[in-house]
Amino acid sequence: MITDPLTSDDHLEIGAIVGDFTQRVFSSDRVREAAAGAPGFDELAWKQMVELGWSGLGVPAVAGGAELGVFVQCIVHRELGARLAPSPYLATAAFAATALDELADPELSGGLLAAIAGEPTLLALVLGHGRGWSSAPSPLVTATRSGAGWVLDGAVPLVPDAARAQRLIVVAAIDERNWGLFRVDAKGVSHPVRTVDSTRAFGDLLLRETPAVALHRETFDRARIDGLVDRLAVFLAAEMVGAAIACLNQTLDYLRTRRQFGRPIGSFQALKHRCADLAVGLTTAQELVFAAAETADTGDAAALALFAPLALARAGEVLKRTSEEGIQLHGGVGFTDEFDIGRYYKRALADLEILSGPATAYARMDAVRRGWPA
Amino acid sequence: MITDPLTSDDHLEIGAIVGDFTQRVFSSDRVREAAAGAPGFDELAWKQMVELGWSGLGVPAVAGGAELGVFVQCIVHRELGARLAPSPYLATAAFAATALDELADPELSGGLLAAIAGEPTLLALVLGHGRGWSSAPSPLVTATRSGAGWVLDGAVPLVPDAARAQRLIVVAAIDERNWGLFRVDAKGVSHPVRTVDSTRAFGDLLLRETPAVALHRETFDRARIDGLVDRLAVFLAAEMVGAAIACLNQTLDYLRTRRQFGRPIGSFQALKHRCADLAVGLTTAQELVFAAAETADTGDAAALALFAPLALARAGEVLKRTSEEGIQLHGGVGFTDEFDIGRYYKRALADLEILSGPATAYARMDAVRRGWPA
Amino acid sequence: MNATLLDHHVLGPALPRAPYDHPFRAEFRAWLREHATGEPEPLDQDARFEFRRRWHHTMAGGGWTGLHWPVEYGGRGADPVLQFMYYEELALARAPEPVNTPGLILLGPTLMAHGSDLLKRAFLPGILSGGQMWCQGFSEPDSGSDLASLRTRAELDGDDWVVTGQKTWTTFGQYADFCFVLARTEPGSARHHGLSMLICSLDQPNVTVHPIQQISGDAEFCEIFFEGARVPRDWVLGEAGQGWQVAMTLFQFERGDQGYTDHARLLVRLLDCERVLGEAGDLPPERVRAAREELRRLWVRCQELRLLNYRGTLLAAAGRSLGAVGSMTNLVWGELEKDLGSLQAEVAGARGLVLGRADTHHRLASRAASIYSGTSEIQRNIISERLLGLPR
């Protein structure tokens, strides 16, 4: 298979452990079973992951987490992506935890972070400025003081895992330049939406003078939100690249097995060359993802501001293309529900929307490059 | 080979006659020989074409031409393109003749048109508004009254065949809204430029109070120039599609003959599929070209305003891609001067600049579509 | 407003031999204005098929089905250019998609060419009216693209053929009354020899039709199990043992007709994308820009498909062979259909993920387009070998 950017013994061991777990817990049958009910995730599997300490991999040690950093978390994401795992790991342990860690006052957020690391809690992050590095001029969610607390107003479509989260962490606009981080109860404000991807519990969010608790100590500007999205993008990109690897592997298995005209169809050169091109795209996308992860851990924010959109854009394009080509290379069975390949395509479509996909990522990349001396 | 849009017996016969002539007169050796001297064209061949009456195919009968229309002319252009014929046919018999026929006062232009139909005259058309359907705000060439006549000023780079033309037909701006058609002597104002394509005599034009004769009776607006370019585009597109057909055929010949790993390389499926894709692009581009030609002859200007840029854009893209892929599929010999395939690539590059290529054509297409009810 | 310019805008520049002011267009358009509601098709597949079946009856009532069938068989004897305009007009009117095409396009004309008088009398009227629905039985689980390796067999038992085997990828088999089945009728024969084309009623206990669940939620294709299904001895098209030749005749009709309808329906859907993009949605500006670029590329590709269809039309009108134009049409259409399906959902942004929407459904369903009517790969094989003469 393609070159693995994991090289240290530690990382390889973590990869093997995570791979063993996900292979067992997120088998194709179990994933299909979980999806057959309400869209969302496998609760038992989530409990097990929390018990194993994985939900706290990115949580600071002071809050009871392992504080192992982005690179290690990406190893987990890659495996979850490969299995199309129905899991709140992305929404809770990556998105919500990172927002809390980056933007919240530790005294106010400590309990939430400890909960993420220690209990099978369910949080979702609501980006009230728009999806991804949105340049939308008007915010989707605004925060207003109300007595001693705050109320939030606004509507956000298709927030990942919001349909089953207990609490929502919301980035909301306080005024034209200042933003804050808030906590609201999900009950009554989050409405489940059935999408093509049954492995995530998307919810439409409708906030109407909804009481909220402020978690930030100081307000922050758009640049801080973009910096947050840089980090989120790396996690999502790692899931996408994991899914793409699984897509390619399943397709290769099929090509090696299926026979037509008296030969395995994998011996037809036109198909081989297309697989080679997929492998090249996948290899480079994966390198971008793990370079971004390593860069996030070294704290080079300027480099991350380029690597993150690059990784998200290319991982998204590669997953889309690999799953599309995967369907085509499976021939007739590719577009039936019998094989898993179509499920990867559906997940690709959903993943591409979570942070608004390649076009938005490239716009971020261009903006960052324009900001540099020419 | 690919489906031929020529279907009537008349057209097929014309195609066969032209094909016989060009095969004989524009053999690879003779074309290389002509190019070895100054860039430009084979004068003897041009004389023969005039004697055969081909230079007057598009010239009105009153001026001694055959007035057979655009479709028939495109049959000739296709064969000339296929042979990379070094010939002033495009510049003189197509571009200059069409401009004269469309924009000039017959009484003033009759002599020139008669010369095109009857003698081996050499004219070049200078588009002083910019290349192709240029949307450049300021004109490249302006015309000013001077005594009883006119003088022209301006600079136009790389005018096809201007380096060897005797006279230039110039579209020049009279004021902000009005344009005119002028005749100037080429001597002293046209400077030869050596380009990658030795089959056309490109010239840089420098006009400084150059005396000119007005050929229009009434001035005309930008829309009329765009309409003229629509017609020119069809001729150029026909040459490009002819060149692309020859490219593909030469590549197929090579693939059927050359052996590697004990098989003709044309039996490798990856190469076959790429040839299939080239053939599809070529087929549809050729259909666009001849649909445009037929539309030009029926006089449906609204349809032509779309077909012409479509044909030019697709023919250009297809010739570029077919010649590039042709080089690649020839392997090592593809980028040497020994085989002709590289010459097609060079001609493609030059042809793409003559009317500024696909991007400009698509801009025209968009503008025309925007002008319609939505 | 100038009606011809409107047509230009939707379908593209007028084609010299199928102009927008053709009297046939005017006549059909007048009828359509009265009968076609433009109501969108239901998303539920059963409801959708019913919807289309009703439209077929409406069309048949007006004498607008089987346009190309000879007058003696109830058609209008329309030449290919009229057919071309017919399908363009249907698309412009946003009429439901046709049903019973396996009967109208494939089996009907093949019956006229190879069928006995008995068979023609028995089946042609029901095909035209839509009273009997038809499906085809060619592909098998182990002979997807390699038809000659089929295994379904039929043996004579008294006055009946007894059919045993499995067919797959049968479009709308669950709604069909009859299936035309290619089966091996000479034991021990190989490849293209010893096959026969049988007409088999699906309304018998020895036939099981099993719809195949697709990623779109549809089940447009079926597996059909023949376990001793019975076919009257003379329900054979052409001679017994000549099934391959009959099938080749039939496939020619498939390649030829399919294209007529496609570019126009695609162009109408592209117009819808353009409208959605023109409205103020919540798609960020960079995605709007990218979608507009893609829209333009797809418009150009639709024009190319349109000209391929037009060329196929003119060739057919001149009685000449389509050659590889059929494979090209298929290839271009399949790839275009997928990309348009993607664009339609893309312009809806995140909403294009939500189940129960037409754009969401189309995107998923479109993935089958480059597979089910001969994969793009098979078309490229055919083009490179038969048209370009590259060695096997």
Place this chain on the structure above:
Amino acid sequence: MNATLLDHHVLGPALPRAPYDHPFRAEFRAWLREHATGEPEPLDQDARFEFRRRWHHTMAGGGWTGLHWPVEYGGRGADPVLQFMYYEELALARAPEPVNTPGLILLGPTLMAHGSDLLKRAFLPGILSGGQMWCQGFSEPDSGSDLASLRTRAELDGDDWVVTGQKTWTTFGQYADFCFVLARTEPGSARHHGLSMLICSLDQPNVTVHPIQQISGDAEFCEIFFEGARVPRDWVLGEAGQGWQVAMTLFQFERGDQGYTDHARLLVRLLDCERVLGEAGDLPPERVRAAREELRRLWVRCQELRLLNYRGTLLAAAGRSLGAVGSMTNLVWGELEKDLGSLQAEVAGARGLVLGRADTHHRLASRAASIYSGTSEIQRNIISERLLGLPR
């Protein structure tokens, strides 16, 4: 101005293990600031080679050639990460391209691995200094991509091998003093067996070097005719008959090193395109827009190539096999080089057609990139079979 940000802008985001503030970069950059003029290379090929040869001597004088060679052979024993930064810095300084790479990159290291002490002493110093120029003799007219089918043969005659045959695609053979020739030394042997790697002086009457005219006007590649050329008996790398294994060692160096230089030079050229686009030229606005889009796509592809090179560097540093990363690098580089060549000329508009300009020349020359170092097709074969395990 922040120097690190400048590097970010040109080369892309800093790589964690090859940071812009690395002391090696600072040291080399200081030397380059003093010695590299940034003067563009001449377009005439002979002048260009001379220009590069002079630069090689300058570099050798500073001890900056053969950076990765062990100190005992005159190098600096630099690890792959230093080499990676070395090539990035050379590109940033717009230094001339290296010459004698067949010697420095391929033959030198292969000599160290397989050569006798005699051969090492005789040839390594001249490679390093550039006093002796080297070329390779592998491809033959009838064995372009299928090396094992080569026909050049060598027979012992007294103390000499006598070489007969024809090599082709030999880079800069006309400037070389020596050629390493893969020849069949065991009569009757087949494919990979019975081959030997010989070192042949080109300065002898029985060798003719014939440059091949390219479409760019260059003749970077030569045919070399050996008509009884003589090679001393012990000028064999490894054992006689083991030439295939020696060649495989050699090819490993090729795949590994080549990439180091490429992405950085491409990124510098891309920067030039960006500057040209920023100036008010006569390119119409729609072409400027299209060029900007392409520029962005190429920048992304350069970053991908850069990360492939970086991965190759890290693998080499860890002493691990490159696997198919070499083929991927080759494939990605070749396609990128062509597209960048096209963009460079495109931003010049019609002027990009004029002979005697660097952009015109580069566009034509770049067409060879996906062919001469193993075609893109061969790389895809290798990737699909060796890496992905698809059947032959």
